[in-house]
Amino acid sequence: TAAAHGRRQPYRVAELARLMYDDMMSTAEVLKQWRGEDDGKDNVTLEGEQDDELFRKRREVEDDVDDRTIAKHDYAALEAKWRDTDNIESLRQRFASTRVSGANGE
Amino acid sequence: MATAPAPAALKFTGSKYLVQRLVLATLTGRTIKISQIRSSSHTSPGLAPHEVSFLRLLEAITNGSQIEFSYTGTTVVYKPGLITGSAAGYGAQGGVIRHELSAECRRGVSYFLVPLCLLAPFSKAQVNVIFTGPGVITSSTELGDISADTVRTAILPSFRSFGIENNLELRILRRSNSGRDGRGGGGEVQLVFGHQVRLPKTIHLMNAGRVKRIRGVAYSTGVAGANNARLIEAARGVLNEFSPDIYVFSDVSSAPFVPAPSKDNPAAKKKIGLGFGLSLVAETNTNMLYSADITSPPAGGEAPEELGKKCAYQLLEAVEQGGCVGAVAAPTMLTLMALGSEDVGRIAMSKDVLGSEQVVQLARDLRAFGFSGWGLRDGDEEDEVVVSVVGRGVGNVGRKIT
Numbered sequence: 125t126a127a128a129h130g131r132r133q134p135y136r137v138a139e140l141a142r143l144m145y146d147d148m149m150s151t152a153e154v155l156k157q158w159r160g161e162d163d164g165k166d167n168v169t170l171e172g173e174q175d176d177e178l179f180r181k182r183r184e185v186e187d188d189v190d191d192r193t194i195a196k197h198d199y200a201a202l203e204a205k206w207r208d209t210d211n212i213e214s215l216r217q218r219f220a221s222t223r224v225s226g227a228n229g230e
Numbered sequence: 231m232a233t234a235p236a237p238a239a240l241k242f243t244g245s246k247y248l249v250q251r252l253v254l255a256t257l258t259g260r261t262i263k264i265s266q267i268r269s270s271s272h273t274s275p276g277l278a279p280h281e282v283s284f285l286r287l288l289e290a291i292t293n294g295s296q297i298e299f300s301y302t303g304t305t306v307v308y309k310p311g312l313i314t315g316s317a318a319g320y321g322a323q324g325g326v327i328r329h330e331l332s333a334e335c336r337r338g339v340s341y342f343l344v345p346l347c348l349l350a351p352f353s354k355a356q357v358n359v360i361f362t363g364p365g366v367i368t369s370s371t372e373l374g375d376i377s378a379d380t381v382r383t384a385i386l387p388s389f390r391s392f393g394i395e396n397n398l399e400l401r402i403l404r405r406s407n408s409g410r411d412g413r414g415g416g417g418e419v420q421l422v423f424g425h426q427v428r429l430p431k432t433i434h435l436m437n438a439g440r441v442k443r444i445r446g447v448a449y450s451t452g453v454a455g456a457n458n459a460r461l462i463e464a465a466r467g468v469l470n471e472f473s474p475d476i477y478v479f480s481d482v483s484s485a486p487f488v489p490a491p492s493k494d495n496p497a498a499k500k501k502i503g504l505g506f507g508l509s510l511v512a513e514t515n516t517n518m519l520y521s522a523d524i525t526s527p528p529a530g531g532e533a534p535e536e537l538g539k540k541c542a543y544q545l546l547e548a549v550e551q552g553g554c555v556g557a558v559a560a561p562t563m564l565t566l567m568a569l570g571s572e573d574v575g576r577i578a579m580s581k582d583v584l585g586s587e588q589v590v591q592l593a594r595d596l597r598a599f600g601f602s603g604w605g606l607r608d609g610d611e612e613d614e615v616v617v618s619v620v621g622r623g624v625g626n627v628g629r630k631i632t
Binding site for chain 1: 440474475514546547591593597603608613
């Protein structure tokens with residue numbers, strides 16, 4: 125997906141610093157662009173909004189979804205992810221004690 | 231700066247981030263006008279019951295706040311007063327404010343607790359509030375609220391880095407899950423926040439460290455305590471792989487009784503808030519915290535084994551994201567940093583935590599309230615960003631005036 129033409133490498137910190145305070149973009153748009161997910165632009169933008177730069181305006185009212193503190197998760201995907209031994213191994217380094225020193229015989 | 235000839239009201243739209251904006255308004259003393267609150271909704275336009283209740287809570291812990299609603303409730307103008315906390319004479323009795331939540335409330339009590347904690351350090355007197363009534367849900371909720379346990383174990387300790395650590399206590403006096411169809415509960419919690427400061431200390435949190443232990447609370451309310459054992463066993467099944475130091479407390483309580491007056495029997499009561507849930511917190515050797523919450527859906531139908539696993543996976547995600555603050559506490563930490571003295575505070579955050587809509591919107595809202603913009607640079611660890619925040623030294627507008 126990073127192949128989008130002229131699109132720089134995603135998740136660059138400088139890019140986020142630049143986009144974060146761009147009031148012409150909604151927070152969702154900022155994050156999409158930062159993550160390099162906006163290649164499918166036409167599918168995403170609402171009708172009549174992709175017309176012209178001139179008419180591009182910030183969507184004032186976001187969908188009135190309630191504020192969440194805990195993000196929604198796709199638990200089926202998470203279960204698959206955390207059953208994968210490679211993922212488990214790489215996460216181990218975020219834990220202090222345990223079987224680091226190769227005691228687990230990997 | 232925010233004093234003298236009153237600056238024009240800051241204008242916002244929509245119901246999203248309402249609480250965040252009301253909190254920032256209170257902290258800075260700026261009047262705000264929020265319009266188009268669910269104005270496109272045909273069924274329930276305007277402020278929701280929990281939002282009105284939050285405004286009433288603000289009214290209770292401040293002196294001189296003015297709140298005006300439009301007829302439809304889709305516009306509210308809030309002119310904040312001084313944060314007086316539970317000082318005698320302003321609706322507090324015996325130094326305690328009782329805040330009643332109506333049976334209509336769908337949000338967990340953390341929806342009120344977290345912003346209240348953010349205001350409390352800047353209060354004139356200590357904050358001591360009991361949340362009571364038929365709308366107090368102490369568990370986490372499907373609307374994404376964390377449990378009161380997580381507020382106690384993952385939010386309150388994060389004030390420590392800012393030099394705010396004495397006499398902070400959150401007592402869960404009676405537990406409750408969400409009522410049927412997610413509405414109401416019968417719990418009771420008391421927040422005592424007795425450490426008031428002029429300005430929060432400037433923080434420099436650069437080392438996330440490694441997770442050294444996992445703690446948690448499993449709760450069963452009005453259902454068999456065996457649910458707790460099953461939750462804990464399932465969570466351990468996932469987490470034992472990573473950490474040998476896991477301890478999850480098990481709390482079993484009966485379901486609360488709340489008044490349910492009917493025509494025949496005005497004194498009737500009913501049980502509410504049955505269910506179970508799990509709150510997990512991972513702590514690193516540099517005292518950073520990551521949390522996870524899960525709760526049984528109000529309609530039931532999910533086994534504790536499933537939920538226990540889910541909660542563990544959620545915690546692993548948070549640990550994997552890393553950084554010096556989990557997503558749940560990030561807005562609180564970043565706001566406290568902005569309120570600090572005019573010095574540069576730094577925190578290494580996960581790209582995933584920083585790159586969330588909520589945090590980006592917080593950056594924008596802070597700027598709208600006159601705080602400085604954040605500086606971002608690459609962190610030492612992969613996927614970490616160092617966020618630099620210059621405090622504005624406006625920590626305690628209220629007390630400056632008095």
